[in-house]
Amino acid sequence: MDAILGQEIRVLDHGFIRVVDYMGNDDAVVQAARVSYGTGTKSVSDDRNLIRYLLRHRHTTPFEMAEIKFHVKLPIFVARQWIRHRMASVNEYSARYSVLDREFYVPTGDAIAVQSKDNRQGRSTAVSIEQAEVVERSMSESAESAYDTYLELLNEDSGSFKSNEARSGIARELARAVLPVSYYTQWYWKIDLHNLMHFLELRADRHAQYEIRRYAEELLKIVKAWVPHTYEAFVDYRAEAVSLSGPALRVLRRMLAGERIKESESGLSGREWRELAATLQLDLE
Amino acid sequence: MDAILGQEIRVLDHGFIRVVDYMGNDDAVVQAARVSYGTGTKSVSDDRNLIRYLLRHRHTTPFEMAEIKFHVKLPIFVARQWIRHRMASVNEYSARYSVLDREFYVPTGDAIAVQSKDNRQGRSTAVSIEQAEVVERSMSESAESAYDTYLELLNEDSGSFKSNEARSGIARELARAVLPVSYYTQWYWKIDLHNLMHFLELRADRHAQYEIRRYAEELLKIVKAWVPHTYEAFVDYRAEAVSLSGPALRVLRRMLAGERIKESESGLSGREWRELAATLQLDLE
Amino acid sequence: MDAILGQEIRVLDHGFIRVVDYMGNDDAVVQAARVSYGTGTKSVSDDRNLIRYLLRHRHTTPFEMAEIKFHVKLPIFVARQWIRHRMASVNEYSARYSVLDREFYVPTGDAIAVQSKDNRQGRSTAVSIEQAEVVERSMSESAESAYDTYLELLNEDSGSFKSNEARSGIARELARAVLPVSYYTQWYWKIDLHNLMHFLELRADRHAQYEIRRYAEELLKIVKAWVPHTYEAFVDYRAEAVSLSGPALRVLRRMLAGERIKESESGLSGREWRELAATLQLDLE
Amino acid sequence: MDAILGQEIRVLDHGFIRVVDYMGNDDAVVQAARVSYGTGTKSVSDDRNLIRYLLRHRHTTPFEMAEIKFHVKLPIFVARQWIRHRMASVNEYSARYSVLDREFYVPTGDAIAVQSKDNRQGRSTAVSIEQAEVVERSMSESAESAYDTYLELLNEDSGSFKSNEARSGIARELARAVLPVSYYTQWYWKIDLHNLMHFLELRADRHAQYEIRRYAEELLKIVKAWVPHTYEAFVDYRAEAVSLSGPALRVLRRMLAGERIKESESGLSGREWRELAATLQLDLE
Structure with missing residues (x-):
C-alpha cells in the first residue's frame, strides 16, 4: 500500500486517482469487532475468517473503522454520479475561485457505443x-x-x-x-471502508456507466493492496454474490428436489424467470 | 401553505420550485419538544416562545420533525452547489435514461457582473x-x-x-x-426543516452565488407560509444574527465600559477589526 | 392506514408504537422514480411492477421519498439497539428534565430462555x-x-x-x-421508507433480540397497511431473499448441471457448506 | 500527539479515553482548503490564518478531512447522550455476547448537587x-x-x-x-474533526451534564495537542464566541451610538434582555 501512496494512477484520458492518506487496514476492522463482541469472538480466532464472517453476516460497522482519502481528477458528469454517495467528505476545486483548465474528456475507441x-x-x-x-x-x-x-x-x-x-x-x-460536463474537475474524497465497498458494489457493477466504472476498477485495485482480507471477502460475498428472492428460492428448492418446473408454474414473472435462468446458467423452458 | 401546494414558482429564466408535499408544521416542532422535555416545558407555555427558545439555544432536533418535498428545475451548476447538502433525499432526472430538453440558463441585466x-x-x-x-x-x-x-x-x-x-x-x-453546466436538470428534493434552515442560512446569504440565492429566496417565502413561527425565529436568530468571537466580545465589553480602543490595542487582526466595525456600524480608528 | 393513525399498538408489557404522521405512500415512490427515469420508465407501466423492479435492482432512492413518524415507548436496552440506526430523527423523553415513571420491562413465559x-x-x-x-x-x-x-x-x-x-x-x-436499562423511555422517531426497510431487515430478523423484534413485527404490519406494494416487494426481495456468495453460486451451478459434490470438493468452509445446505434444504454430505 | 497515542486518560471513577489512531492534522485541513480554492487561497499564505479564516466563515468541509479514533470507557447514561451525535462510527461492547464487569459510576463530592x-x-x-x-x-x-x-x-x-x-x-x-445506566460500557468511536468540534461545542458547554462534560474536557486537551491551530481557532470562534440575534444587534448599535435604552424600549423579551446584559457584562435597567 505504501508503495502506491501519493502515486497518480491514470484513469480515462486526463483523470487520475491518488491515495493521499489512510487510517487503519484489515487489523482495524478486526480490532473493532473484537471490542464489540468481547470474548464472544474467541471462537473465530483467525483474522481472515473473522473478516469473512463479518461481511457474510452484514456486520458492517467494524468496516467503518478504516478510512481512506483520495485525490481524484474526474469529468464533471462522473463527479455528478459520484457525489450521490453522501456518506463521504469532499473538497472540490471551485470554479468560482479559480479558472478551470482546458481539459475535457473525449471517449475513444470501444468506449463510443x-x-x-x-x-x-x-x-x-x-x-x-x-x-x-x-x-x-x-x-x-x-x-x-x-x-x-x-x-x-x-x-x-x-x-x-x-x-x-x-x-x-x-x-x-x-x-x-x-463549459460542458465533460470538463475535468478534481477533489479530495474521504470515505470509510464500509461506505467505499458500497460505492464499489454499485459503481464497479456492469450497470454503472463505463467512465465511473473505470475509476471504480482502479479503486478496487487499491482496496486489494490496502485490505487484502476484506477485498477477498468483498469479491466473494458482495461483488460476485447474487440475491435470490423468496419466490426464486422456493422454485430452486423444488428443482433441486428433482421437480421439472415450467415458467408458467413458477409463480415468477417472465423477467424474473429469465433472470433466474441466467443466474443459475440453466436452459429453462 | 395549501394555496401554494403544487404551484410552480418561477425562478431564473426557465427554473421553478414546486412544493410537492409536506409533513407537519410549527405544531410538529412544538409537539416533539414537549415529548423531549416532558413537564419541563410547562414554563414556556406559548408555542411561539417555545420555538424561539429552541432556535435561540440551538435545540435543533425538534426541527427535524417537520419535512417538506420540492420539485425543482435548476441549472446543473446550481444543482452541483445544492447537492453538497447531504442530509436530504434526491431523485434527479437521468440523462442516461432520457434526452435533455433544449433549455439552458443565460444571465441577463444586472446578473451579468x-x-x-x-x-x-x-x-x-x-x-x-x-x-x-x-x-x-x-x-x-x-x-x-x-x-x-x-x-x-x-x-x-x-x-x-x-x-x-x-x-x-x-x-x-x-x-x-x-452539454454545458448551464443546462437545466430537475429533481425531487426532500429535506427536514432543520436541514432546510441550514441550507437557507448558507444559500440565502450574500456570499452565495446569485443564481442559487434566487432559489433560496423563494424557499424562504415558502418557509414563511409553511411555518411562520419558525420563520420569524430563523430571521432573528440565524439569518440576521451575528457571531462575535471571544476576542471581539472582550473588545466590545471594554468599549461599552467607556474605554477608547485602537486597532493596535485590540488584539484583533486588521481584517477582524474591520469586520467588527462593520458589524457594530462603528467608525473605528 | 388512516384507521391506525394515532392508535397505540401495544408491544411488550408497557410499550407501544403509535403512527403520528406520514408523508406519501407507494405513489410517492413511483412518482419519484418516474422523475428520475423520465420517459425511461414507460416500459414498466404498472406501479406495482415498477416498485418491484426498483427494490429488486436496489434502486433505493425513490423509497426515501416516503416518510413516517412514530411515537414509541420502549425499554432503554431496546432503545440502545434502535438508536444505532443513524439515518433517522429522534426526540427522546429527557430524564434530565423530568422524572421517569415506575415502568419497567419484565420478560414472561417463553421469552425467558x-x-x-x-x-x-x-x-x-x-x-x-x-x-x-x-x-x-x-x-x-x-x-x-x-x-x-x-x-x-x-x-x-x-x-x-x-x-x-x-x-x-x-x-x-x-x-x-x-435505574436499570429495563426502564421504559419514549421518543418520537421519524424515518424514510428506505431506511425503515433497512431497520426492518435487521430488526425483524431472527438474529435480532426478541424484544426489539417484537417492535419490528408491529412496524411491519404498519408498513403493510401504509405501502402495500412496497411491503410485498420487501418480503420477496429482502426479508425472504437469500444472498449466495460467488463460491456458493458456482457450487450450485455444478449441482444443477448434475454433478455430485462433496464438502471437501466444494471450496466452501464447513460453516458455509452447512449454511448452503440449509438454504437449499438439501441433505448434503 | 504521538506522546499520548495509546495512553489511557482517566475520566470519572472508572472511565477513560484513549487515542487509538488518527489521520491528518492541521496540515490536512489546509491542504484540502487549497484544493478547493485553488489559486484563490494564495492571499492567505499563512496556514494558521487560513485555518482561522475557514472557521470564522464556517467553511467547514476542510475540517472533515482530519479523522480520529478513540477507545472510550463510559457510563451507559453518558453513552446515551454521546450516541446522539450521528455523524460518527461506533463499535460498542455487546452485552448480548459478553458479560459486563462489575463497574459502575458513583458521583463523589461536589458532583453531587x-x-x-x-x-x-x-x-x-x-x-x-x-x-x-x-x-x-x-x-x-x-x-x-x-x-x-x-x-x-x-x-x-x-x-x-x-x-x-x-x-x-x-x-x-x-x-x-x-443493570442500571450507571454501569460502564466501552466503545471505539471514530469521527472527523468538523463533527468532533460540533460535539465539543455542545458537550464541553456548561449546559451539558457534568459527567459527559468531563469527557469533553479531556477531548479538548487532545484536540489541542493534535491540531493546535484549529484548537486555537475553535476557542476563539466557537467555544468563546457568542451569537447576537438581529434584534439584539440593533439594540447594541443604538447603545454604541450613545443612546440610553430601557428594556421596555428594546423590543427584546425580558429573558433575552437579561441574556444580552449578561453577555455584554452591562448593568442594564
Missing part, C-alpha cells in the same frame, strides 16, 4: 472506427469551442471585448456556465 | 448594457451550438451521419457530455 | 415455568428496589433524608443513574 | 458532605445489588438456582436488563 435498445441506461456495441472518429472530432470541437467562449468571457486572453471599459471579464462563477 | 477584485468568489458591479448584450449572445450561442452537437450525436434529428451504418446515434449517457 | 451455546448472542430454549417465575420475581424486585432508591434520591416522596438541609433531593440527571 | 430550580436540566449547589456520603452509599448499594441479581440470573457464580435443570442461566441479553 450506440444506445442500447433493451437497456435504457446503457450502451450497446461500439460504433465503427470511421464513426468513432467523427464522434471524437465532434465532441472535441464542441468542448474546445466552449473553452474559447469561456476565456473570452473571462477576458483572460485580452482583447476579446473591444472597448476600454470591458477590460475586465465577467465573474468566473458566471463564465464557467458555458 | 465583472469579477470582484477583493472577493475571489464573487461578482462586482454589473457590466454596461452593451457588454451585457454581448455576453448574453455569446453564452446563448455557445449553449445552442452544444445542443446541436448533442442532437447530432444522438442522431435524433436524422441524417447527421452520412453513411448507413451510422443510423443509430451514440448512447445518451455519452452524448450528454457535450 | 437460557443462553444459547452455539449462538453467543442468542437465546435457546425457554426455562421451566417454575424457573421463569423465579426470574420474573427476581427482575421485578430488582427494578422496584432501584426505583425506590431513585425516589429517595430525588426526595420526591418526602422524608427520605432526615435532616432539614436535605429537603431538596439531588438532581434528576444524577438520580436516574440508578 | 441538588436539582436546580431555575434550570430544569441542571444541578445547583453541592450537598453537604454528610448528605453526599448518604447519596454515594445509596447509589453504590443499589448498583451492587443489581449486579448480584445479574450474576444470579446468569448463574455464573453457580448454585443460584437450586434444581439441576437450572444449571445454565438465562441469556446474557436478558439478564443485563437489570
Whole structure:
C-alpha cells in the first residue's frame, strides 16, 4: 500500500486517482469487532475468517473503522454520479475561485457505443472506427469551442471585448456556465471502508456507466493492496454474490428436489424467470 | 401553505420550485419538544416562545420533525452547489435514461457582473448594457451550438451521419457530455426543516452565488407560509444574527465600559477589526 | 392506514408504537422514480411492477421519498439497539428534565430462555415455568428496589433524608443513574421508507433480540397497511431473499448441471457448506 | 500527539479515553482548503490564518478531512447522550455476547448537587458532605445489588438456582436488563474533526451534564495537542464566541451610538434582555 501512496494512477484520458492518506487496514476492522463482541469472538480466532464472517453476516460497522482519502481528477458528469454517495467528505476545486483548465474528456475507441435498445441506461456495441472518429472530432470541437467562449468571457486572453471599459471579464462563477460536463474537475474524497465497498458494489457493477466504472476498477485495485482480507471477502460475498428472492428460492428448492418446473408454474414473472435462468446458467423452458 | 401546494414558482429564466408535499408544521416542532422535555416545558407555555427558545439555544432536533418535498428545475451548476447538502433525499432526472430538453440558463441585466477584485468568489458591479448584450449572445450561442452537437450525436434529428451504418446515434449517457453546466436538470428534493434552515442560512446569504440565492429566496417565502413561527425565529436568530468571537466580545465589553480602543490595542487582526466595525456600524480608528 | 393513525399498538408489557404522521405512500415512490427515469420508465407501466423492479435492482432512492413518524415507548436496552440506526430523527423523553415513571420491562413465559451455546448472542430454549417465575420475581424486585432508591434520591416522596438541609433531593440527571436499562423511555422517531426497510431487515430478523423484534413485527404490519406494494416487494426481495456468495453460486451451478459434490470438493468452509445446505434444504454430505 | 497515542486518560471513577489512531492534522485541513480554492487561497499564505479564516466563515468541509479514533470507557447514561451525535462510527461492547464487569459510576463530592430550580436540566449547589456520603452509599448499594441479581440470573457464580435443570442461566441479553445506566460500557468511536468540534461545542458547554462534560474536557486537551491551530481557532470562534440575534444587534448599535435604552424600549423579551446584559457584562435597567 505504501508503495502506491501519493502515486497518480491514470484513469480515462486526463483523470487520475491518488491515495493521499489512510487510517487503519484489515487489523482495524478486526480490532473493532473484537471490542464489540468481547470474548464472544474467541471462537473465530483467525483474522481472515473473522473478516469473512463479518461481511457474510452484514456486520458492517467494524468496516467503518478504516478510512481512506483520495485525490481524484474526474469529468464533471462522473463527479455528478459520484457525489450521490453522501456518506463521504469532499473538497472540490471551485470554479468560482479559480479558472478551470482546458481539459475535457473525449471517449475513444470501444468506449463510443450506440444506445442500447433493451437497456435504457446503457450502451450497446461500439460504433465503427470511421464513426468513432467523427464522434471524437465532434465532441472535441464542441468542448474546445466552449473553452474559447469561456476565456473570452473571462477576458483572460485580452482583447476579446473591444472597448476600454470591458477590460475586465465577467465573474468566473458566471463564465464557467458555458463549459460542458465533460470538463475535468478534481477533489479530495474521504470515505470509510464500509461506505467505499458500497460505492464499489454499485459503481464497479456492469450497470454503472463505463467512465465511473473505470475509476471504480482502479479503486478496487487499491482496496486489494490496502485490505487484502476484506477485498477477498468483498469479491466473494458482495461483488460476485447474487440475491435470490423468496419466490426464486422456493422454485430452486423444488428443482433441486428433482421437480421439472415450467415458467408458467413458477409463480415468477417472465423477467424474473429469465433472470433466474441466467443466474443459475440453466436452459429453462 | 395549501394555496401554494403544487404551484410552480418561477425562478431564473426557465427554473421553478414546486412544493410537492409536506409533513407537519410549527405544531410538529412544538409537539416533539414537549415529548423531549416532558413537564419541563410547562414554563414556556406559548408555542411561539417555545420555538424561539429552541432556535435561540440551538435545540435543533425538534426541527427535524417537520419535512417538506420540492420539485425543482435548476441549472446543473446550481444543482452541483445544492447537492453538497447531504442530509436530504434526491431523485434527479437521468440523462442516461432520457434526452435533455433544449433549455439552458443565460444571465441577463444586472446578473451579468465583472469579477470582484477583493472577493475571489464573487461578482462586482454589473457590466454596461452593451457588454451585457454581448455576453448574453455569446453564452446563448455557445449553449445552442452544444445542443446541436448533442442532437447530432444522438442522431435524433436524422441524417447527421452520412453513411448507413451510422443510423443509430451514440448512447445518451455519452452524448450528454457535450452539454454545458448551464443546462437545466430537475429533481425531487426532500429535506427536514432543520436541514432546510441550514441550507437557507448558507444559500440565502450574500456570499452565495446569485443564481442559487434566487432559489433560496423563494424557499424562504415558502418557509414563511409553511411555518411562520419558525420563520420569524430563523430571521432573528440565524439569518440576521451575528457571531462575535471571544476576542471581539472582550473588545466590545471594554468599549461599552467607556474605554477608547485602537486597532493596535485590540488584539484583533486588521481584517477582524474591520469586520467588527462593520458589524457594530462603528467608525473605528 | 388512516384507521391506525394515532392508535397505540401495544408491544411488550408497557410499550407501544403509535403512527403520528406520514408523508406519501407507494405513489410517492413511483412518482419519484418516474422523475428520475423520465420517459425511461414507460416500459414498466404498472406501479406495482415498477416498485418491484426498483427494490429488486436496489434502486433505493425513490423509497426515501416516503416518510413516517412514530411515537414509541420502549425499554432503554431496546432503545440502545434502535438508536444505532443513524439515518433517522429522534426526540427522546429527557430524564434530565423530568422524572421517569415506575415502568419497567419484565420478560414472561417463553421469552425467558437460557443462553444459547452455539449462538453467543442468542437465546435457546425457554426455562421451566417454575424457573421463569423465579426470574420474573427476581427482575421485578430488582427494578422496584432501584426505583425506590431513585425516589429517595430525588426526595420526591418526602422524608427520605432526615435532616432539614436535605429537603431538596439531588438532581434528576444524577438520580436516574440508578435505574436499570429495563426502564421504559419514549421518543418520537421519524424515518424514510428506505431506511425503515433497512431497520426492518435487521430488526425483524431472527438474529435480532426478541424484544426489539417484537417492535419490528408491529412496524411491519404498519408498513403493510401504509405501502402495500412496497411491503410485498420487501418480503420477496429482502426479508425472504437469500444472498449466495460467488463460491456458493458456482457450487450450485455444478449441482444443477448434475454433478455430485462433496464438502471437501466444494471450496466452501464447513460453516458455509452447512449454511448452503440449509438454504437449499438439501441433505448434503 | 504521538506522546499520548495509546495512553489511557482517566475520566470519572472508572472511565477513560484513549487515542487509538488518527489521520491528518492541521496540515490536512489546509491542504484540502487549497484544493478547493485553488489559486484563490494564495492571499492567505499563512496556514494558521487560513485555518482561522475557514472557521470564522464556517467553511467547514476542510475540517472533515482530519479523522480520529478513540477507545472510550463510559457510563451507559453518558453513552446515551454521546450516541446522539450521528455523524460518527461506533463499535460498542455487546452485552448480548459478553458479560459486563462489575463497574459502575458513583458521583463523589461536589458532583453531587441538588436539582436546580431555575434550570430544569441542571444541578445547583453541592450537598453537604454528610448528605453526599448518604447519596454515594445509596447509589453504590443499589448498583451492587443489581449486579448480584445479574450474576444470579446468569448463574455464573453457580448454585443460584437450586434444581439441576437450572444449571445454565438465562441469556446474557436478558439478564443485563437489570443493570442500571450507571454501569460502564466501552466503545471505539471514530469521527472527523468538523463533527468532533460540533460535539465539543455542545458537550464541553456548561449546559451539558457534568459527567459527559468531563469527557469533553479531556477531548479538548487532545484536540489541542493534535491540531493546535484549529484548537486555537475553535476557542476563539466557537467555544468563546457568542451569537447576537438581529434584534439584539440593533439594540447594541443604538447603545454604541450613545443612546440610553430601557428594556421596555428594546423590543427584546425580558429573558433575552437579561441574556444580552449578561453577555455584554452591562448593568442594564
